Amino acid sequence: MATFDVGIRDESIKLGQFVKLANLVETGGQAKEFIADGLFSVNGEVETRRGKTLRHGDVVCIGEQCARVVTGAIEGDDDDDYFDEATANDDFDPEKWRNL
DSSP: OEEEEEEESSSEEEHHHHHHHTTSSSSHHHHHHHHHTTOEEETTEEOOOTTOEEETTOEEEETTEEEEEEESOOTTOOGGGOOOGGGSOTTOOHHHHTTO
């Protein structure tokens, strides 16, 4: 069973959010249905709560596909490309950059 790391920015994340972030499901509706049907396991235990809090090191599996929660920076992850609208430069002119 192959496990891949999925980075999160905060200390924790809810199971329903994580399975979408990790691309283990395609939609939120699918996540809700699959979790309720007991198709996901967290650290080897079947989990049916979409709001289950996951923390660093937790492993979520569906079938043979598993993803590990990793907090903080991930190797190769460049935080400089993160856009935060709250701190964005209000003088930004999209027309100036559109044709670059």
